[in-house]
Amino acid sequence: MDKYNEKKDKYTTATTIPIGDIVEAGTASTFCTGNWRSRKPIWNNTKCINCLICWIYCPDSSIKLISKSNKTIVSGINYTYCKGCGICANVCNIKAIVMEEENK
Amino acid sequence: MIRPLSSKGKLVAKTGNEIAAEAMRQIEPDVVAAYPITPATEIVQIFSQFVADGIVKSKYIAVESEHSAMSATIAASAAGVRAMTGTSSQGLCFMWEMLYIASGLRLPIVMVAVNRAISAPINIHCDHSDTMGARDSGWIQIYSESVQEVYDNIIQAVRIAEQTKLPVLVTMDGFIISHCMELVEVYNDDAVKSFIGEYTPERYLLDIKNPYTLGSLDLQNYYFEHKYQIAKAMIDAQTTIVNIANEFTKCFGRSYNLYEKYMMDDADMAIVIIGSAAGTVKMAINELRSQNIKIGLIKIRVYRPFPKDNIAIDLANIKSIAVLDRSDSCSGAFSPIYSDIVSSLYSEGITTPKIISYVYGLGGREITIEHIKNIYKTLNQIMLGKDQKDCSIVHYINLRK
């Protein structure tokens, strides 16, 4: 995670910072919020039925998806962004995601 | 025979408001968002008629407040088009927070402000309290003495804004200029359009292939640098403004600078002023000069950025100076232009001239040639080192104390 959250080197002085506080689109994807987490969602591959309900409700775009034979399936949790809110575990009717203490 | 200065010009009779609308017709900004307010209302009325008649391809947004007028203008400018607006007094006050946002986002907006007193008590007549209050908002401020200057300044403002990436405010005195018809040389549409050129922003929101975020939260680690960029841009703008004025002179004949010197070459005494009353001072100086009195005038055209270095040099050898402000700072100290002049001289190490402050014309209070002649008398006494009955620095003209 060292590559995240470091100050962008080129943005050091008034002559190098973009004027008018322009920010390039989507750059928050290089920012780590995973270290906010005190609880951690654990995804159970074998239980998951790929209903995607956890994905649609995740506030932090942290449910990883992949495409497999024309179907989207869950492939895990993106812990770079996941703040451990627990919504995914809560909306999962079959308990394919459960919350654990972060440093267990 | 009075003839146009330029082969591209013709003489017409127009009021300040009419000429502002005329300049806007020629500039043909893509978007104008404005809200009516006395005495600037005519500008948007005339311009919306141009839109209704299909004379301009501009879009006119009849917003529901000045705050929204400036918001929509800012947004249109950020979206990537030429955007203009106009207002006055309370309207400018209502725009206040947006003024700083326009400059902070470095958007080349041009706004025409018709100077009017600020409430309370409510008053619709001229003074400079409105735009003076916005003097440190990061807007370039260009003041106009006459209808001709309103026109020429608006045309130059488009270029200045787009080159400096700073918003520009062009002002005229409420009623005194906005409703005063004068002889004015207008240039043909093609010449104006070719002078201002096409607008091609580097980044703009509607460029969906290159998306970006504008208006982000700037915390302790970046805000200061962004603010310094604006301060620096404001200093650099002086050269840009002069260059554009020179180009304007080449195209249309009239010459402009950051400020105008009138009878200053051999002057012992000087008056510093801004706006339409400069013309009245010129008349008074003509009369005084006919009596061999060596008095001159500095009329500030570009008040922001303040031309501090040159002005200090030009005033260095003057013995007594009166700075006339059409606004009072209510600060317990001094009015805006006076403070700027004194700071400029002091920072250059110039302490010889005696400088006094006059506040005049609030709420449209009359200033006449006789008032100016009285100022001369005081300046002369100061120059001669004679004791004044009223030895205070701050004086009020035509006020019943």
Added chain:
Amino acid sequence: MINLQTLSTLQERFTGGHRLCAGCGAAIVARQVLLAAGKKHVIVISATGCLEVSTTIFPYSAWKDSFFHSAFSNAAATCSGIEVAYKSLKEKGKLKEDIVFITFGGDGGTADIGLQALSGAMERGHKMLYICYNNEAYMNTGVQRSGMTPLGARTTTAPVGRIQQGKTESKKDLTQIMIAHNIPYVAQTYIGNWHDLITKVQKALSIYGPSFINILTPCRLGWGYPPEETINIGKLAVETCVWPAYEVENGIYKINIKPNPPKPIIEFLKCQDRFKHLLKPENSHIIDKIQQDIDHKWCILQKQEWLSSYPC
């Protein structure tokens, strides 16, 4: 018919790495609204608020589309300016692509300080979708009461004290205010039903002219509940009829979800700290008043639905 499989094939346009609270409802709104936009080109405008400050901290932005913010009270006016600039460039042939404009504002930026600009923009008929992510208080500044804060709710400026039990006034009905503007599409939806939310956003974006969606957006900080409960609390609001899911299309009302029977409001109140003081016996009259108001408004809404579809 939308389904999650189809939605999941779309580009995610709101990235992780933003700094909204864990479990934030506004983040869910932003994600779902942009997913609903599908493959349309979007420009996002936002009022100052939680969503804006937490997603655009220089030099990081969570928005993959162009995003613009300038101030608190002017989101709708800002969108007006961009939309008109767009029309101008389109007419002049300088822009080929079709773009839709989505404006986000919290309840303060929409219904209090931003109401004038919103009303003006709606009246002028700009083509925009205005989304109010309504968390019923000024959360960005630390939970102060807004005109949208419901009766009895505790905020830092409508506190619980010796002689006052939270907010003493009822909230204003923002959705009805927008309906009164006679715009083509007004809807009320909530976090907890992605299908309802996304369907409404898609409908709004397909309409020519202004549209408005009022989304009840639970705020774990201001409402006081564990972060994982965001979805459940949203659902409870609809199940108790305190927040009916309905839409008004060209003047015709449609109630999308009709709980039968509605749950008592206590179910919604008891799981949030902002209402905790109401559970004391001496405050039962406040709960009664809240329930009466809900019953009355629910009854009126059903009549409006019937009346508006009745041939003239």
Added chain:
Amino acid sequence: MSIEHKITEIRWHGRGGQGAKTAALLFAEIIIQTGEYYIQAFPEYGPERMGAPVQAFNRVSKNIITIHSNIINPDYVVVLDSSLLESNQVTSGLKCTSKIIINTALSSYAVSMKIHFNKDNIYVVNASNISIETVGKNIPNAPMLGALIKIVGNIDLNMSLNSVKNKLLDKFRNKPEVVNGNLNAISRAFQEVKNN
């Protein structure tokens, strides 16, 4: 022309709605057609509404006019409504050489008795009557403009009519009949204004 190198100043008196301001603007337009003069035209503004006494002003000079203060000692005063003679504003600041032109059915002599001013410098014309006969209602600004053109002297009537016509065609583009009525009013007042 009796306008010389110094600035000539004109003050118009009327009531809100009678068109004093418009007349001052039209006069300025006429003067610039000569190609010889700089002009100013400006109204006195206040919160006045229909019926309230209003003033408007002109300056004319062969040199560029830079002064931007009010007119205190006018060379010409034009009064659109004789009921205004009751106030002393009309004669305020008059020089002994000033000329005053009044919309009235009275004679110069009768007016001079009322306002205590030299009869020889008082000119009268029944502009209201002319206006009713030419335009169909009492809007006396156009005929008073015609009278002023005559009294100032050496301003070509046809050139003036052309100038006014162009301006009015623009303003009354939906009511062209108003234009001809006003032009007739100007011509008639030009002929009928007198000092007797």
